[in-house]
Amino acid sequence: MANIPLTRSQFLLPFVGILEEIGAPTSSLMEKFRLPPSMDTKSDLYVPLLPAIRFINTAQNSQDIEDFGFLASQRLHYSHLREKTRTLIAQSPTLLVALRHACNEASREDTVLSMWIEYDNEHVRVCSRLAGTSKLPHVEHAQWLQNIFSVYIVRQFAGPNWAPPVMAFEARYTPSIATQSSWPNVRFLAGQLASWITIPNSCLSLSNPSTELFSQPHAHEDGHSGYDIAAILKLMLPSYLDGRVPTLADVAEMAGVSARTFQRKLANVDLAYSDILDIVRFERSSSLLRDTDIKIIDVSFASGYSDPAHFSRAFRRISGVTPRQFREQSR
Structure with a gap:
C-alpha cells in the first residue's frame, strides 16, 4: 500500500529559521523539494518527511553548516511536543510511565517514528528509529531531534540540567569537538542499530514536580472533562485507601452518571479508572517509603493493597x- 511518511512542521521550523538568519535562499530550496511555504503559520500541521530530510541535507551542503541537527535542536523546546503527549507526561506518576507514554505517542510526531525502551542492569536506553530512512545521507539531523526530545522528557523529572551518560546515533556520525563541548559529560556513539540515550535506573522512579498534573487544555461542552474527573479522583481516593476502595460503579454513581459514560470521559484522555487508582496508591506508598520508617508490608496495607x-x-x-530499592535511593 502506498505510504507518505509525515512529520510535524514544528520540527522543520528550527532548520528554516537558521537558514533565513544567514540569508540562504530558503524559499526556493523549499519550493525545489515541494515543501509548503509560510511554515511558521503551520507548526501543528504535517509535511512529507523524506523531502524535508533532503531539503535539510541540501541546505547543509550548500551553506556549509556543520552539525546542522545540533544547531536546530538548540532551538527546540519541550513545548514543541504535541499537547496530547505533554499532557500524558504530566499525568505520569514517574519518569518510567512518562517514557512509556512517549513511546506510544511517537508515531503522532512522525508517522514512521518508533520509540521503545531497552532495559539493562544499571540503566535503560530510550531508542528511536525512523523507518525507511537508513539509506538516506545525514539522517543524524533528525536523530538529533529524536534524542533531544527524550532528554527534554527526562528533564521534566530530573531537572533542567540533566544530561544522558551516552547519546548514540544510528547514522555514522560523530559531533564536532565544538558540539561535544556543549555536552561535556556525554559519550557519543555512531553507527548504532537505533538512536538512543541512556538513563540511569535510579532516575526512573522520579516524580514530576509539575503542579499542573491534570490541566485541562480545552473546554468541554458536555460537562466535566476526563481531566476534571481525574483531578477530583486524585483528591478523593486517598481517604479510602486504608478501607474499602470505591469501585468504578461506585464513583460513577457519586458523579451522577452511568459507568459507561464515566469510562468514556476518562478514555477520551487516555485514562482508565484503574490508572488513576494506581497513581494514587503509588503517590501514597512512595511518600511513606521516602518520609517514614514504617515496614514495607505496612506501607502496602496503607496504600490499599491486601x-x-x-x-x-x-x-x-x-x-x-x-519498594526497598526506592527507599534506599530516596535516603
Whole structure:
C-alpha cells in the first residue's frame, strides 16, 4: 500500500529559521523539494518527511553548516511536543510511565517514528528509529531531534540540567569537538542499530514536580472533562485507601452518571479508572517509603493493597524499582 511518511512542521521550523538568519535562499530550496511555504503559520500541521530530510541535507551542503541537527535542536523546546503527549507526561506518576507514554505517542510526531525502551542492569536506553530512512545521507539531523526530545522528557523529572551518560546515533556520525563541548559529560556513539540515550535506573522512579498534573487544555461542552474527573479522583481516593476502595460503579454513581459514560470521559484522555487508582496508591506508598520508617508490608496495607506481593509488583511496574530499592535511593 502506498505510504507518505509525515512529520510535524514544528520540527522543520528550527532548520528554516537558521537558514533565513544567514540569508540562504530558503524559499526556493523549499519550493525545489515541494515543501509548503509560510511554515511558521503551520507548526501543528504535517509535511512529507523524506523531502524535508533532503531539503535539510541540501541546505547543509550548500551553506556549509556543520552539525546542522545540533544547531536546530538548540532551538527546540519541550513545548514543541504535541499537547496530547505533554499532557500524558504530566499525568505520569514517574519518569518510567512518562517514557512509556512517549513511546506510544511517537508515531503522532512522525508517522514512521518508533520509540521503545531497552532495559539493562544499571540503566535503560530510550531508542528511536525512523523507518525507511537508513539509506538516506545525514539522517543524524533528525536523530538529533529524536534524542533531544527524550532528554527534554527526562528533564521534566530530573531537572533542567540533566544530561544522558551516552547519546548514540544510528547514522555514522560523530559531533564536532565544538558540539561535544556543549555536552561535556556525554559519550557519543555512531553507527548504532537505533538512536538512543541512556538513563540511569535510579532516575526512573522520579516524580514530576509539575503542579499542573491534570490541566485541562480545552473546554468541554458536555460537562466535566476526563481531566476534571481525574483531578477530583486524585483528591478523593486517598481517604479510602486504608478501607474499602470505591469501585468504578461506585464513583460513577457519586458523579451522577452511568459507568459507561464515566469510562468514556476518562478514555477520551487516555485514562482508565484503574490508572488513576494506581497513581494514587503509588503517590501514597512512595511518600511513606521516602518520609517514614514504617515496614514495607505496612506501607502496602496503607496504600490499599491486601497482598504485599501485589503491591511490590505494582510499585515496580510504575517506578522501575522495588519498594526497598526506592527507599534506599530516596535516603
